[in-house]
Each structure stands twice: as C-alpha cells, then as structure tokens.
Amino acid sequence: MQQNRDGFSSRFGVIAAAAGSAIGLGNIWRFPYVLGENGGGAFFLIYLAFIVLLGIPLMLTEMSIGRAGQRNTYGSFRNLAPKSKWYFIGIMGVVGAYMILSFYSAVAGWTLQYLYDAVVNNFANKNSADLVSMYETFTSSSFMPVVWTLVFLFLTGLVVVAGIEKGIEKYTKILMPLLFVIIVVLDIRAVSLDGAEEGLSFLFNPDFSKISSKVVLEALGQAFFSLSLGMGTIITYGSYIDKKEKLFSSAVSVSLADTAIAVLAGVAIFPAVFAFGIEPDSGPGLVFITLPNVFQQMPGGYFFSIIFFFLLVIAALTSSISLLEVIVAYFAEELNMTRAKATMVSFISVGVLGVLCALSFGPMSKVTLFGFTIFQLFDYVASNILLPVGGMLIVFFAGWVWARSRFKQEIIGESKENGLFKIFMFIIKFVAPFAIALVFLNAVGLLKF
Ligand code: TRP
Numbered sequence: 257m258q259q260n261r262d263g264f265s266s267r268f269g270v271i272a273a274a275a276g277s278a279i280g281l282g283n284i285w286r287f288p289y290v291l292g293e294n295g296g297g298a299f300f301l302i303y304l305a306f307i308v309l310l311g312i313p314l315m316l317t318e319m320s321i322g323r324a325g326q327r328n329t330y331g332s333f334r335n336l337a338p339k340s341k342w343y344f345i346g347i348m349g350v351v352g353a354y355m356i357l358s359f360y361s362a363v364a365g366w367t368l369q370y371l372y373d374a375v376v377n378n379f380a381n382k383n384s385a386d387l388v389s390m391y392e393t394f395t396s397s398s399f400m401p402v403v404w405t406l407v408f409l410f411l412t413g414l415v416v417v418a419g420i421e422k423g424i425e426k427y428t429k430i431l432m433p434l435l436f437v438i439i440v441v442l443d444i445r446a447v448s449l450d451g452a453e454e455g456l457s458f459l460f461n462p463d464f465s466k467i468s469s470k471v472v473l474e475a476l477g478q479a480f481f482s483l484s485l486g487m488g489t490i491i492t493y494g495s496y497i498d499k500k501e502k503l504f505s506s507a508v509s510v511s512l513a514d515t516a517i518a519v520l521a522g523v524a525i526f527p528a529v530f531a532f533g534i535e536p537d538s539g540p541g542l543v544f545i546t547l548p549n550v551f552q553q554m555p556g557g558y559f560f561s562i563i564f565f566f567l568l569v570i571a572a573l574t575s576s577i578s579l580l581e582v583i584v585a586y587f588a589e590e591l592n593m594t595r596a597k598a599t600m601v602s603f604i605s606v607g608v609l610g611v612l613c614a615l616s617f618g619p620m621s622k623v624t625l626f627g628f629t630i631f632q633l634f635d636y637v638a639s640n641i642l643l644p645v646g647g648m649l650i651v652f653f654a655g656w657v658w659a660r661s662r663f664k665q666e667i668i669g670e671s672k673e674n675g676l677f678k679i680f681m682f683i684i685k686f687v688a689p690f691a692i693a694l695v696f697l698n699a700v701g702l703l704k705f
Pocket of ligand 1: 278280281283356480481482483484485487489576578579643
C-alpha cells in the first residue's frame, strides 16, 4: 500500500494545495465574525503574533511529521513512535475533522444558497435590514440549508475520491489566485465607502482594554483554524510532499498567503459593516449580510457577487477536501477500506452531523448543551479546545520525543544546523508547548493571571 501512495506533482502544487486547505471560510467567514465579537484591533494583533510565533513553526512541524511518517495522521505517529501512545493525536485529529467538517459544510451550504441568490439577482434593491432578514429567514428554515449542506459534502466527496493529483491539486492552482484578485477589488470599493474610516480603525487600532483571557484563546483558536493546524490536516498533506521540496519556504509562503487573505477580507468587510450600520458582533451572519450591501454599491455588482460567491464556494471546497482527506486517509490506510468505500462511509457519517449543524439556526436552535447549539458546540470545542491541545501535543512530540536529527533531516536535510534552525528548535521545545498550555489553562480558568 505504501508504495502506491499518491503525491503532489510540482512545487507550486504543494503550496497551492496547502494554501487551498488553509484559505477558506476560516479567512472570509470566521475571521471577521470572531474578530468582531472579540473587540477588533487588539484581537487582530494577538492573532498576528500567534501566526508568526506559533502558527508558522507548527505548520513546519506538521509538514515534517507527515513527510517523515508517510501516512495519515494516526499512521504517521505510529511510524515515528512505534509502541507508544502518540497515535492518540491522530485519533483526536479524526474526531476534530468530523466536528469541523460538519459545521463547515453547513456554512459552505449557505454560500451555495448565496451563489444561487447572486445568480437570480436576489440582493437587488434590498437595504441592510432586508438583507438581515433574508439571512435569518434562510438560515432558520428547515429544508434548503439541509439540502445545500449535503450537496456541498457530496461535492467534497467527489473530489476526494478522485485522489490527490487529479482532484485536489488541479482545482486549487487556478482558482486561489483568482480569489485574491476579487477580494482586492472588493477592498477598493469598501474603503471608498462613506464612513469607511471607522471600520478600518476598528480593525487596525487596538483597544487594549478589550483583551481578556477569552479573547486570547479565541485568537489562538482562530490562528490554528485558519492555518488548518492542530489536527493533522497538514500532517496528512505533508505525507504527499516530495522529499526534494523545501518545507521551510512552503510553510512560510502558505502562512503568509493565508494571513494576507484574512486581512484583505477584514478590509473588505469592516468598512462596510460601519458604513451600513451593521453590528460588528453580529456573529456568523456577518459576511452574509455585509457583502451583499457592498455589491449593490458597485458598478457590475451583479457579476462581482456571482464571481465572489462562486470563488468562496471553491475556497470552502479546497478546505473541506483537506478535512475529509484526514478521515478518508485514516479509514483507507488503517481500516483497510478502498478509497471509494472510505469516502462513502465518511460522507454518510459526516452528513448526519452536518444536517444537525444546519438545523441549529432553526428547528434545533433550542437543542443546547452548556448553552451552545450543536453548531456552536462543534465550532467551540474543535477550534478552542481540540486544535490548541492537538497543536500543543504535536509540538511537544516534535521537540521532546522525536529525534532531533530526524526532524532536522526533514527541514534542512544534510546541512549543518544553522542559526535559523536553532531558533526554530528553541521555539518548538521551549516556547510553543508552554505558550499554548498557558493560553489554554488561563482561559478555562485552571490558572489565573
Ligand atoms: N483552514 C480552513 C479555513 O480557514 C479550514 C480547515 C481545513 C481547517 N482544514 C482544517 C481548520 C484543519 C482546522 C483544522 O477555512
């Protein structure tokens, strides 16, 4: 089985696929709404610090583990640390993938509906209040959100069945750069709206009184979520990367591209949020009620709205395939299923959970646990617990358990340890695991500053 493993065919393919995984609803839907709920600029600064200090090193670590382990997350840990329990990280990853993929598909389903709305010109002549009620009516209904969730998951399954090269790589290469261009166009329109300054200042002027242990944990969760870290997605993709590739520059490029898209999305959204009198802490609907306002204010808005929602669907798809790949690679390689069967089984099981998430805004909005709907519970637990804890265990494993020489081999090959590598190892051993643990324990209240 090992020798038939698929692989990425080119250098740009690797970056495009990992960037395709990273860039998605996390940047364009989740980043603005979580930032809006956590007070703006101060959250943004902490988020950036986490990307640089923890995100990039963790991405490099996950790529290294995957490429050295040559298997799915679970199998990679088994290969690198036989006769130990570290494969547990892999199991957590599969559980995390289930949770994230479920609510992710529900939101991706909304983007499909919005693509449809764009095509039939449903945003035309609607004011801010109309757009709010359009969003609420749709997300709280019980039929179409479910249909779209399943359609989206089905599309995800189709790409995953096709395999790595023919499927994942082909789509991401062309469409991600296009997404970038469209967002820049939206930015230009947004910053020239009347009242744009207030939005930019919300985003870029930190108000340090807004910082709390909760804000710090949410920023960490968002950083990991956005970069697809902490649950083995990048380990799984890393296992398909050719031995010749330089991991360091791949990890840095992917992280930078992902952060750039998040910032550009913020710049498209917050000026409009303030210009149209929308509350920045409106929650998961923020992008869906803000951007249609912007489209109406721009020449060619009809076409832009179609292209934008189309690309958002694609961005979501290149991320969801990476999530599904974690589950499918595990089923296929560890439970000896064919790829097709593994995909079938995942489609059905994730589908059930996805439907529950899709119904969380309507018929099942009263079904709660700890005050969270199913959707909120999956999002909160996965992003703010599983990813930080997973990330912490991964860096701990890499820094303290895995042989330094083998780690070095993946990152700089045969060359002698240089300064950059030493700094990197210092972060992995001494900074990252403890920083993540502190943020986490502080927020759950087990430790107080
Ligand atoms: N990073 C993706 C986004 O921003 C979502 C995603 C894909 C993800 N794989 C992941 C999030 C693994 C956490 C973990 O849309």
